[in-house]
Amino acid sequence: MADQNPYLQVKDLRVQFKTEDGVVKAVDGVSFAVERGKTLGIVGESGSGKSVTSLSIMGLHNRKRAAMTGEILVDGRNILNLPEEKLREVRGQQVSMIFQDPLSALHPFYTIGHQIVEAHQVHHKVSKKESRKRAIEMLDRVGIPQPAKRADQYPHEFSGGMRQRAMIAMSLVNNPNLIIADEPTTALDVTVQAQILDLLLDLQREFNSAIIMITHDLGVISQIADDVLVMYGGRAVETGTVESVMRRPQHPYTWGLLSSVPSLHGDANEDLVPIKGNPPSLINLPSGCAFNPRCRYAMLGDGRPCDLEIPQLLQVQERGHSVACHLPEQERVQTYQQDIAHSGVAQ
Amino acid sequence: MLRYLIKRSLIAVITLLMISITTFWLFFAGSANPAAQMCGAKACDAAKIERINKSLGLKDPIHEQYGRFMSGIFTGREIGEGADAIKCPAPCLGVSFRTSEPVLDIIERGLPVSASIAVGSAVISVLLGVSLGIASALKRGGWLDKFSIGFALTGASLQIFFLGLLLQMVLVYQLKIWDRPRYVPPSEDFLGWLSGMSLPWVTLGVLSAATYARFARAEMLEILSEDFVRTARAKGLTPRAVNIKHALRASLSSIVTIFGLQLGGLLGGAAITETTFDMPGIGKLAVKAVGDDNLPIVMATVLLAAFFVVLFNVIVDAMYAVIDPRVKLS
Amino acid sequence: MRHRVRALAISALAISLAAAGCSKTTNSDNKGEGADSNKKAIVVDKEGKTPVPAPEVEGARKGGQLLILQDGDFEHLSPQQIYVGDAINYGTGLFHRTLTAYKEPVKQGDAIEVVGDLATNAGVTTDGGKTWKFTLRDGIKFEDGSPITAKDVVFGLGLSYGKFGVQGPQYLQAAADPKREYQGPTVDKGKPVPGVKAEGDKTVVITLEKPEQAVPYWLTYPISTPVQESKFNNEKYETEFQSSGPYKIKEYKRDSHLILDRNPNWDPKTDPIRHQYPDTVKFDFSVNRQNQTQRVMASTGEDAAAIAVSDVAQENLATVAADPELEKRVIQGATPYANYINMNYDRIKDVDVRRALVFMYDKSAAIKNAGGNKVAVPSTTLMAPVVPGYKKYDAYPMGESGDVAKAKQLMTGKKVEKLTYCFVNTTNGQKAAAIVKASFERDNVFQVALKPIDRKDYYTTIGKKGNDCDLVGSGWGQDWPDGESTLGVLFDGTLIKDEGNNNYSYFNEPSINAELKKLREMTDREAAAKAYGELDEKIMKEFVPVIPTTYTRHYSLIGTKVGGAFLSPLYSQVNVTRIFVKA
Secondary structure: OOOOOOOEEEEEEEEEEEEOOEEEEEEEEEEEEEOOOOEEEEEOOOOOOHHHHHHHHHOOOOOOOEEEEEEEEEOOEEHHHOOHHHHHHHEOOOEEEEOOOHHHHOOOOOOHHHHHHHHHHHHOOOOHHHHHHHHHHHHHHOOOOOHHHHOOOOHHHOOHHHHHHHHHHHHHOOOOOEEEEEOOOOOOOHHHHHHHHHHHHHHHHHHOOEEEEEEOOHHHHHHHOOEEEEEEOOEEEEEEEHHHHHHOOOOHHHHHHHHOOOOOOOOOOOOOOOOOOOOOOOOOOOOOOOOHHHOOOOOOOOOOOOOOOOOOOEEOOOOOOEEOOOOOHHHHHHHHHHHHHHHOOOO | OHHHHHHHHHHHHHHHHHHHHHHHHHHHHOOOOHHHHHHOOOOOOHHHHHHHHHHHOOOOOHHHHHHHHHHHHHHOEEEOOHHHOEEEOOOOOOEOOOOOOEHHHHHHHHHHHHHHHHHHHHHHHHHHHHHHHHHHHHOOOOHHHHHHHHHHHHHHHOOHHHHHHHHHHHHHHHOOOOOOOOOOOOOOOHHHHHHHHHHHHHHHHHHHHHHHHHHHHHHHHHHHOOHHHHHHHHOOOOHHHHHHHHHHHHHHHHHHHHHHHHHHHHHHHHHHHHHHHOOOOHHHHHHHHHHHOOHHHHHHHHHHHHHHHHHHHHHHHHHHHHHOOOOOOO | OEOHHHHHHOOHHHHHHHOOOOOOOOOOOHHHOOOOOOOOOEEEOOOOOOOOOOOOOOOOOOOOEEEEEOEOOOOOOOHHHOOEHHHHHHHHHHOOOOOEEEEOOOOOOOOEEEEEOOEOOOOEOOOOOOEEEEEEOOOOEOOOOOEOOHHHHHHHHHHOOOHHHOOOOOHHHHHHOOOOOOOOOOOOOOOOOOOEEEEOOOEEEEEOOOOOOOHHHHOOOHHHOOOOHHHOOOOOOOOOOOOOOOEEEEEEEOOOEEEEEEOOOOOHHHOOOOOOOOOEEEEEOEOOHHHHHHHHHHOOHHHHHEEEOOOOOHHHHHHHHHOHHHHOOEEEEEEEEEEEEEEOOOOOOOHHHHHHHHHHOOHHHHHHHHOOOOOEEEOOOOOOOOOOOOOOOOOOOOOOOOOHHHHHHHOOOOOOOOEEEEEEOOHHHHHHHHHHHHHHOHHHOOOEEEEEEOOOOHHHHHOOOOOOOOEEEEEEEOOOOOHHHOHHHHOOHHHOOOOOOOOOOOOOOHHHHHHHHHHHHOOOHHHHHHHHHHHHHHHHHHOOOEEEEEEEEEEEEEOOOEEOOEEEOOOOEEEOOOOEEOO
């Protein structure tokens, strides 16, 4: 993560929306970076700010509604300062996005081919014919049989998996350097999920692009990502390599996430433990550590810090691994060791 | 497609048949007494009522009268007896109780008037309403949006018989800056037609535009929050392409539905419009016929109104299939 | 005769009761409208003295277009079907001549004259009214130039017996053919028309089983309009008839407009009534009451020569009445329509109770409800002011909203059951009912139960002898200008049948029945008229079968360029026989 020239660098990003009920602090001081050829997984429950972050990178927020501060450097350019026309050049060309539900993300009235051609033509001054050739090539590349015929079909005529492949083909038609995949496999069944992830990894290797994988599914992260960023209440609570975060998580929230995921290798009868309570309101975040009302280990009362101070994201002993938690590092390590002794969540 | 059309036509015929039976039955079950009506406001002696009833064919059982009416539509018939009989070729809708004139002739006179009002005001209302609705959805919260919301609210709460009379009073009779509403056939005097129809068009058009504006705005806002619009923006398309090619195209099917149903139903609403503007169309005809207990005209206008509703339903369905590839007619 | 508005609204009673004005109405003298009792009540021109051609109208000029603004087409213009007032007025005034006709007085209150129109005089009878002889004038022609003969008149009258006259008046037909077997010349081909025959080309003879003094009046209806058998087309008769009057059809588009131009074959020297001043007369059938008022008020362009057929719209009444310039252009006055609340003579037997009810009724409320004193004034008599022989009297003087104290006095020591007021269940009927209930229940003098009747059954129900209505509202307009057509129809107990009565109070007094019989048979109608006026007062003073409520007034506008217009007292329309368009 400490690369000198990461393709994407997000620095202290804050995104706020003014609503009638108050100011929504959707993202509150998040920083991270992704290199080409690498994959960053962003994990969190809904409302944790992960999707807002990704839309900020695409510059898709309405600037009149969303107040954004910090920096988002794409290939060294801060897109927060880019005018709309310049932004459009970035979108779809350098950074592209794969959405969660391809059925609703694809236009129902246009053929798949048409939609891919359109994506290509925006950024290439070539003939329609050439764009179509390119579209069919891409469909073929993502593994859609009879691509020329399928190009003339509508999204509703595709199966779920095929639709997501088509969506990927559309996102990759311009060879983007950064792909943001927002829950790309959530709407799909498990076998198809694996195929799609394989395809993404495949393509990443081929084009050497950076990927941000947004998901609430740690299983997906462990399969595909190099680094992980865990978000809660609009803030980063833990970040590090997959290896370190998944094996030696140090934030109680990450523990909660891990224990709510069925393990592929675990006992089928093992209890899944959901995290108690609900994600916090982004208008009225709990004081101190946003996670403290749901945290089993919160240190409260008598001037103890969890509901008083926002914990800093601090590097732990392990290299590249940071955690924002008031618990002393040693205690965190011990507690987790005891926990997995009981349940064997992490393998 | 053909199968579908055949099926829909069959359903339409059955619908119209049911409506005709209901209307016929309601007419006799309700408070209608055409012969007494024709006697005026005096107690008629029984002999005169009987003679009138006989001349109208009202003495026979209802089902026989209904049978005669319906068969007349398909085969034509002779109305009256012997030397006084009037030939009424198919499709015969009977003759007016009041004037003995074939109903079809009467309808033929009124239809161009009603059609002129309907089509002209529909064009204005769609153009104005849809563009206003879309513009306000795109500039949500801006002055245009605020204006459009106000316009939609005002329009929805104003009634044609209020605004229509007011505009006539002020523009036509007091300020004398607008031509008074009247119908001249466009084939005879095209400019006169435009000028005479303009006030009904504008009034009705602007009022229904309010409905369209509200609807188009809501529809457009919903579409703009759809995932595929976000996708379009994520592709790097210009706002223009996003709004028109993606968002507007998607909201088209609902707008067409409303348009079709409204146009089909306009004949039903023509009663108020035509009475307000004093236009001799089907609506005014129907109102008078109901007051006169003039059954053949009541039947004809009800059936005609129902026919248009059914027809435009089919048209809207067919349009759906054209607009939305997900819809298949079957 | 049917009144257009009433015919459309069916609830005459509703309108009649609703038809009435303002509590400030103080002119119970009716502004001197109606017959003047010092003058002749009616003139019947038996000798044919009425001058032909009709004397020129002062200031009249030829030319121009007269525009008539009307809400809806005429129901019928084929002559034998015509029965509604507007069609009679315009039809006979412009293109349908008749055997006899009324020459209406230009000055209100002057006598109506019954004159010969196609005939040389108003009819001659030598046997007390069983046989009537009419001689046609020389030089009368149809619009195609062919002479009008007695045969054409007989054919026209024949049509009135059958399908082509079924909606028209039936008096003559019923008198001549009581069993009504004859179905008209199109069905009963070749058979003689009952009671009607042509003697030569010039004479029409009417023969009845019993003497009828009203024959000259009945023939003023266009049932006697001549029709050429050779040109009769049963399918197009409504729109393609031959004119015999000063104007003929140039263009007739049903429900849209009717344009008339001069009939070159009409000879003024044969016509004692009509003139032919405007070049054209155009009817515009698609102008509702509001727009008629607005257009004629503005009186610009062709509207300057326009006549509004409907009364001034209610919302403009005050404006027009307050503007002297506008009121100059108002044609207003008394009409044949009078309104009553009938008190069932069999159910409310005590004359003092009936008198008390008269005192209780609030006429001012009814007038207010009708739209004010321009369109309705309080009434005290049975006959409307335009009925020949109308006598102005007030048997029960009181304020316009009644006299509760007088009523109480009359009711001292009497107890009356709750009274049932029957009304037609329409908006207007309900309004009228509310006024009735509020009036009679003042100080708890009476209790009123309201009984709504469906409009379909209304006249059948109240026309049924022995019905259970104590009080019922109704309106009446005479069918011909003679007391017989009011008192003789409404108050003759011998006419009461089981069903279809017009005598809604079921008034039946032998002395009055006898008097009515005597008057009916009088050959001198001018003398009879005065006697009807006396009888009217006698009935109200002694028997009180009805509460007179209001007389309906006419109040319509004409454009600035319309000349020669005056109110037709018989049809409550603008008389167009002397009309011209000012330069």
